[in-house]
Amino acid sequence: MNIGIVCYPTFGGSGVLATELGKALADKGYGIHFITYQQPVRLTGFSANIFYHEVRVPAYPLFDFPPYETALASTMVDVVKNNTVDLLHVHYAIPHASAAFMAKQILAEEKIHVPFITTLHGTDITLVGRDKTYAPVVTFSINKSDAITAVSDNLKKETLDNFDIKKEIDVIHNFVDIKRFSVKPMDAFKKAIAPNGEKIILHASNFRKIKRIGDVIYTFNKIRKSIPSKLLLVGDGPERHMAEELCRELGIFEEARFLGKQQDMEDIYAIADLFLLPSEYESFGLAALEAMAAGTPVVATNAGGIPEIITHGKNGYLNEIGNVEQMSNHAISILGNNVTLEAFSAAARKQAETFDIHNIVPKYEQLYQKVLNK
Numbered sequence: 548m549n550i551g552i553v554c555y556p557t558f559g560g561s562g563v564l565a566t567e568l569g570k571a572l573a574d575k576g577y578g579i580h581f582i583t584y585q586q587p588v589r590l591t592g593f594s595a596n597i598f599y600h601e602v603r604v605p606a607y608p609l610f611d612f613p614p615y616e617t618a619l620a621s622t623m624v625d626v627v628k629n630n631t632v633d634l635l636h637v638h639y640a641i642p643h644a645s646a647a648f649m650a651k652q653i654l655a656e657e658k659i660h661v662p663f664i665t666t667l668h669g670t671d672i673t674l675v676g677r678d679k680t681y682a683p684v685v686t687f688s689i690n691k692s693d694a695i696t697a698v699s700d701n702l703k704k705e706t707l708d709n710f711d712i713k714k715e716i717d718v719i720h721n722f723v724d725i726k727r728f729s730v731k732p733m734d735a736f737k738k739a740i741a742p743n744g745e746k747i748i749l750h751a752s753n754f755r756k757i758k759r760i761g762d763v764i765y766t767f768n769k770i771r772k773s774i775p776s777k778l779l780l781v782g783d784g785p786e787r788h789m790a791e792e793l794c795r796e797l798g799i800f801e802e803a804r805f806l807g808k809q810q811d812m813e814d815i816y817a818i819a820d821l822f823l824l825p826s827e828y829e830s831f832g833l834a835a836l837e838a839m840a841a842g843t844p845v846v847a848t849n850a851g852g853i854p855e856i857i858t859h860g861k862n863g864y865l866n867e868i869g870n871v872e873q874m875s876n877h878a879i880s881i882l883g884n885n886v887t888l889e890a891f892s893a894a895a896r897k898q899a900e901t902f903d904i905h906n907i908v909p910k911y912e913q914l915y916q917k918v919l920n921k
C-alpha cells in the first residue's frame with residue numbers, strides 16, 4: 548500500500564507523530580510519500596520506501612498572504628497523479644483536511660479516486676479550529692474525510708462537543724518507540740549539566756502560552772529549595788524570552804539551561820530525573836509519553852488527555868492547572884527518596900510500553916484497509 552502523509556514538518560507533536568508513523572510504515576514495506584513545505588525534522592536517514600515532496604509556495608507581489616492551502620492541494624494532486632498513492636493521511640485539520648478535500652475533488656474529475664483520513668491532534672480543534680474564522684471550513688472538511696481519528700478520548704469528546712460532526716471518530720492514541728527511548732543514562736552529559744549530582748528537571752515544548760512555561764520555572768524554583776537540582780528547557784517559541792527574564796528575576800538563571808530545539812531527544816530524556824508538563828491543555832502530551840518511555844516520571848496538570856497516560860501517584864502526578872505549590876510538593880515527594888524515584892521510573896516505563904509503536908501502528912494499518920475496502 549502507498550500512503551501520502553501531510554503534516555507540519557516542525558518540532559510540534561503532530562509533525563513528530565506523523566513522521567514516526569510514516570517511518571514505521573516504511574519499515575513494514577509501505578510506500579510513504581511525505582508532502583510538506585520542508586523536510587520534517589524527524590525525517591532523518593535513508594529509507595528506500597520513503598519519498599519526500601516539497602510544497603513550494605511561490606511569492607508574488609500581489610499576495611500579502613501566499614496561498615499555501617492552494618499550493619498544498621495542487622502538490623497532493625501532482626503527487627497522486629505521478630506516483631502510486633492509495634490514500635492520503637493528513638495530520639492536523641488546518642488547513643490539511645480542506646486541502647485534501649480539494650485535491651480529492653480535483654482527482655475525482657479525472658476519475659482518480661483517493662480517500663483521505665484526517666487525524667485531529669489538539670489545537671486544530673481546541674484552540675485555532677474553534678475560532679469562527681476557521682470553524683466552518685474545519686467542520687466541513689472533517690465531515691468530508693473518509694475516516695477521522697483523534698489522538699485521545701478527550702480530544703474526541705472536545706471535537707464532538709464543539710463541532711457538528713456527523714461521522715464516527717476513531718481514537719488511536721499516540722505512540723512511542725520504546726526501544727529507541729530506552730537509552731542508558733549518558734554519564735558525561737549528565738555530569739556536564741549536574742556536576743554535583745543534582746537532580747535534573749526537564750521541560751520540552753514549543754514555548755507557547757498554553758504550555759504555562761512560567762509554572763515550569765516557579766515549580767522548579769520551589770523544588771530546588773528542597774532538593775539540589777538543575778532545570779533543562781528544550782524547545783523554542785514565543786514565551787522563551789519571558790522564561791529567560793523570569794529565571795534572571797528569580798536569580799536562578801545559572802541553574803537553568805535553555806537548550807533550544809533539539810533533534811536527539813532520547814539522549815536528553817535519558818539524563819532527566821523528572822519531566823514537568825504544567826500545560827493549560829494537552830490533547831495527549833506526546834513529550835510526556837516519550838519521557839516516560841525513557842523511565843522519567845512526569846508531574847503534569849490534570850488537563851485534557853494527560854490523565855489517559857499518567858496514573859496519579861504511580862508513574863507521575865496530576866495537578867490543578869496553575870497550582871505550582873502542589874506540583875512542586877509532588878515533585879519533591881518523588882525526587883526526595885531514591886526508592887520512590889526508582890519505583891516511579893519503572894512504573895513510567897511500564898505505562899509507556901502500552902503505547903509502544905508496535906501496539907499502535909497496526910491500528911492505523913487496519914483503518915487504512917477499512918477505508919480502502921469501502
Ligand code: GMT
Nearest residue numbers: 559560561668669670829830831832833
Ligand atoms: O503541543 C503543541 O501545541 C503542538 C501540537 C501539534 O499539533 O504539533 O501538539 C498537539 O498534538 C500532539 C501530538 O498529537 C499532542 O501530543 C499535544 O498534546 C497536542 N497539543 C495540544 O493539545 C496543546
